[in-house]
Amino acid sequence: MWGVLAIVVLIGSYTASAVWVARHSMQDLSEEQSDTVVIRLAHSIADRRIQAAFEQMADEYEALHPGVRVDIQAIPRRAYQQWVTTQCLGKTVPDIVQAESKWDLWSSLAARYMVPLSSQVNQPNPYNQGGELEGVPWRSTYVDGMQGGYWPHLTEYFSVPITTETVRIFYNKDLFVEATGSDMPPEDLAGWFEICNHLNGLGDVRGQKLSPIAGSREVMYRVVMDRYYRAICNGMGDVFDACYWGSNRPEQALYGRYTGTWTFDHPRVRDAFEVVKQIAGYCQPGFAGSDNSQARFLFLQGKAAMIMGSARDAAIYMAMADFEVGVFDFPMPSPEHPVLGKYGARPPAETGGNAIHFCVSRQSKNTEQALDFLMFMSSQSINERFNETVAWYPAIRGAESRPELRAFKPNIGGVSGRVMPLTVAPGVDLWFQQQFPRYLDGQMSFEDLSSGLDRLWLEKGADDFVRRDQIYAGILTQAEYNIANAKSKMLFAEAGELKSGALIGERTAYQLAIEVNELLRFGITSRAYTWYQLQKGSYPYP
Amino acid sequence: MITRGLVSLLLAGSLVGMPWQSVEAEEGPGERRVSVQPVLGDVVGLAALTSDRQQADTHAEVFRAAWQAHRRGSSPDAISLFQSVLDSETTNEAERVQAMYGLATVWTFGVTPDRERAKALLTQIVQEHAGNPAAPWALLELGRLHAGATPEACEAERGIYQRVLDEYPDSVAIHEATVRLAGSYYSELDPEKVSRATAMLESHLKAYPDNPLSSVMHFRLMYWYQEVDRDYERGLEHSITLGKMKMADPARWGQHMWNTAQVYLLRKNNPTEALRWYKRIVGEAPNDRMVGDARQMIEQLEAQSDQSTQPGGE
Numbered sequence: 001m002w003g004v005l006a007i008v009v010l011i012g013s014y015t016a017s018a019v020w021v022a023r024h025s026m027q028d029l030s031e032e033q034s035d036t037v038v039i040r041l042a043h044s045i046a047d048r049r050i051q052a053a054f055e056q057m058a059d060e061y062e063a064l065h066p067g068v069r070v071d072i073q074a075i076p077r078r079a080y081q082q083w084v085t086t087q088c089l090g091k092t093v094p095d096i097v098q099a100e101s102k103w104d105l106w107s108s109l110a111a112r113y114m115v116p117l118s119s120q121v122n123q124p125n126p127y128n129q130g131g132e133l134e135g136v137p138w139r140s141t142y143v144d145g146m147q148g149g150y151w152p153h154l155t156e157y158f159s160v161p162i163t164t165e166t167v168r169i170f171y172n173k174d175l176f177v178e179a180t181g182s183d184m185p186p187e188d189l190a191g192w193f194e195i196c197n198h199l200n201g202l203g204d205v206r207g208q209k210l211s212p213i214a215g216s217r218e219v220m221y222r223v224v225m226d227r228y229y230r231a232i233c234n235g236m237g238d239v240f241d242a243c244y245w246g247s248n249r250p251e252q253a254l255y256g257r258y259t260g261t262w263t264f265d266h267p268r269v270r271d272a273f274e275v276v277k278q279i280a281g282y283c284q285p286g287f288a289g290s291d292n293s294q295a296r297f298l299f300l301q302g303k304a305a306m307i308m309g310s311a312r313d314a315a316i317y318m319a320m321a322d323f324e325v326g327v328f329d330f331p332m333p334s335p336e337h338p339v340l341g342k343y344g345a346r347p348p349a350e351t352g353g354n355a356i357h358f359c360v361s362r363q364s365k366n367t368e369q370a371l372d373f374l375m376f377m378s379s380q381s382i383n384e385r386f387n388e389t390v391a392w393y394p395a396i397r398g399a400e401s402r403p404e405l406r407a408f409k410p411n412i413g414g415v416s417g418r419v420m421p422l423t424v425a426p427g428v429d430l431w432f433q434q435q436f437p438r439y440l441d442g443q444m445s446f447e448d449l450s451s452g453l454d455r456l457w458l459e460k461g462a463d464d465f466v467r468r469d470q471i472y473a474g475i476l477t478q479a480e481y482n483i484a485n486a487k488s489k490m491l492f493a494e495a496g497e498l499k500s501g502a503l504i505g506e507r508t509a510y511q512l513a514i515e516v517n518e519l520l521r522f523g524i525t526s527r528a529y530t531w532y533q534l535q536k537g538s539y540p541y542p
Numbered sequence: 543m544i545t546r547g548l549v550s551l552l553l554a555g556s557l558v559g560m561p562w563q564s565v566e567a568e569e570g571p572g573e574r575r576v577s578v579q580p581v582l583g584d585v586v587g588l589a590a591l592t593s594d595r596q597q598a599d600t601h602a603e604v605f606r607a608a609w610q611a612h613r614r615g616s617s618p619d620a621i622s623l624f625q626s627v628l629d630s631e632t633t634n635e636a637e638r639v640q641a642m643y644g645l646a647t648v649w650t651f652g653v654t655p656d657r658e659r660a661k662a663l664l665t666q667i668v669q670e671h672a673g674n675p676a677a678p679w680a681l682l683e684l685g686r687l688h689a690g691a692t693p694e695a696c697e698a699e700r701g702i703y704q705r706v707l708d709e710y711p712d713s714v715a716i717h718e719a720t721v722r723l724a725g726s727y728y729s730e731l732d733p734e735k736v737s738r739a740t741a742m743l744e745s746h747l748k749a750y751p752d753n754p755l756s757s758v759m760h761f762r763l764m765y766w767y768q769e770v771d772r773d774y775e776r777g778l779e780h781s782i783t784l785g786k787m788k789m790a791d792p793a794r795w796g797q798h799m800w801n802t803a804q805v806y807l808l809r810k811n812n813p814t815e816a817l818r819w820y821k822r823i824v825g826e827a828p829n830d831r832m833v834g835d836a837r838q839m840i841e842q843l844e845a846q847s848d849q850s851t852q853p854g855g856e
Contacts, residue, residue, distance in 0.1 A: 145829040150793065234835070243769035244804035246797055246832050346838065349831045362615060413834040480686070481651050485613065488647060491676050492640045493597040494605035500588045507790040508588055511754055515790040518721065518758050525728045526769050532731050533770075540772060 040094035044080035053389045088113040095364035114359040116156040127379030148355040159357035160374040163392040173324040175305040185328030192331040196282040214295035214304035215283030230417030231345040232272040237418040240542045250424035257457040264450035280440035288437035311408040315391035327407040349414035427460030479517040486510035587754040594675035617652030678710035717755040760784040774809040796830025
């Protein structure tokens, strides 16, 4: 199956590349002969409605800039990442590309092929002139301070988000009324489970299978588990966080396992897992083998009353459902909950999360124009109009969302999730992804799952931990480049201006780059030293 | 049958050896740009950092083009331009140094890196232009290029950083030299060398408390004392100082203030001071991911404080 998929992806990617190169080779020739500045933007969103909305934005921009043409192209999602990679290698990459992630291969692509935007983000967006955001630094115009465009491991802004992506729960209001007499969403976790029980009862009355939730493996693992684990177990990591850095660092779990001072077989962890298991119990049978599209089908058919999704799914449901659709946030246990109330669970913070975001290619012959178009897309009025059209949640402060999407407003002030990390890629993570569905459907007990995690952290955790620092060491080259770049300006007037506050904060790019470099180096060194001392038995933990 | 592994290999192999580059969007969109009030920023730090700055004489335009070519990733163009300055008969001493330094930079970070060429150029700067303000910085780069995993490489690297400290005590390069020298000692996982690194940073901060890299030094010490030595008392001193000068990246402020608050609360049993630092997160880093946690802690501590001040309370 994987081989067939690989062939499909490869063929799709090369076909798209060949069409792209052929088409644009001919266009390049004619453009060289004209004065038209052409900006090409590629994205992976297959929806024609979205493509039309992008083209509408392009038309508006072209009207403001005679002599500029913006060409929007959708590339099949399955082939998109390979396609972008191929274009970068072949030096035919569009001026603007959507980045599907800030991690993994995308991180390498950004570092090597995309323009760092940090020097721009403190400038005002000129397309906000005349409005309430006039003169406001570009990054401060964002709901989350443009954290979605900041790539922390590269210490640069590399992308421009145009939407805010959060996950919520869509629900079939008609089924809710039929089952409970009300179309109001639940106020807390217990209320949610009560509604689910009513929905199960409704299915029995109807004599047909009705699942309270249309679930999928990916959503259960990446969204539900992450959310409730962080909410319920927030703060558990504090005692193991030797430097009180407030983040769930993988080494904490490794050190804890190594010293025997931490086990995943902990009542609070168990309680978090039990919540997720209970949610899974309300999903359709065999959900662990379902992908998102299958879950979506169930929901639209009215065979499941709820489904998790982002604002990008809202337009689909609202257009295609023949029932009224509502949205609510993941309910938290109330303080009065007999088991979970004592944990004071709060929703996790949603800052800098996944969003549709775009990078400017270094190979672009029209870097300034490309950047200008991104500023246009992220201006308040345009961003509001675009997101209103496509029914997504805007990224810019003051840009109004559709009323039905207000539930997607990010929880900026949620909890960070100071938890003991469950996995670290890929050794432990791979095992957990395989076993977690078995736990959810009752094939594996929590004791077996937690003891498996305990064991895997010792067997594979150290390797994962070392591998992760090898990746960080690879990022050091970019950090050293940034230092060298800043130093050249310190030493030679012709190399450019070194300014205070030109990037982030009020220091110079040199000081920022040294800080980043030291953060990376120091983390690698201190982890190596601590691990070494732990193994010698000379490091007290926690 | 094409396997996932082959696809991955194709993709991974295609990315190996690609140059590390950066391109600056030099000025941004032209006529639509709104004028911005200048950010005052760290004016003192900037003045110190640019105290070694030099300006070209007759080859200014060539240099500008060369640096821009380098940042665009056009290494052959950059090399050609820098080399043209070296080959010119009208090049003065400062321009010669800039050309060599620029070439060394391109050979280090350009499309086809050549560390030996870079080292040779930097060595030439140090040997033939020892009095030029860029010489200590060339020495710093040389040290960095000598870094390696073996003890011999570490010693070579450190020896060069030490030369910066010994031969150029008045250059602002001594601060980075100290940071890198300490870093080299820390990296060897040897308690004796670690102590030397810590002592070095402490004494440098005593001698130069307001140096442009002092926040980095305080951060290093804070982190090491707390994370590795578990000496929270010593770490707290640096954490408090860092709280006044702040880290360079505002995205780190919340994390650092959280650290200080937690140390006060969990190690010093001082909820009053802890509360102050939690409140700083909310006030000074409102978008930080630690804001929600800080608010939660403020609520808890204020509730505890209310209970303890109520008549009959504990």
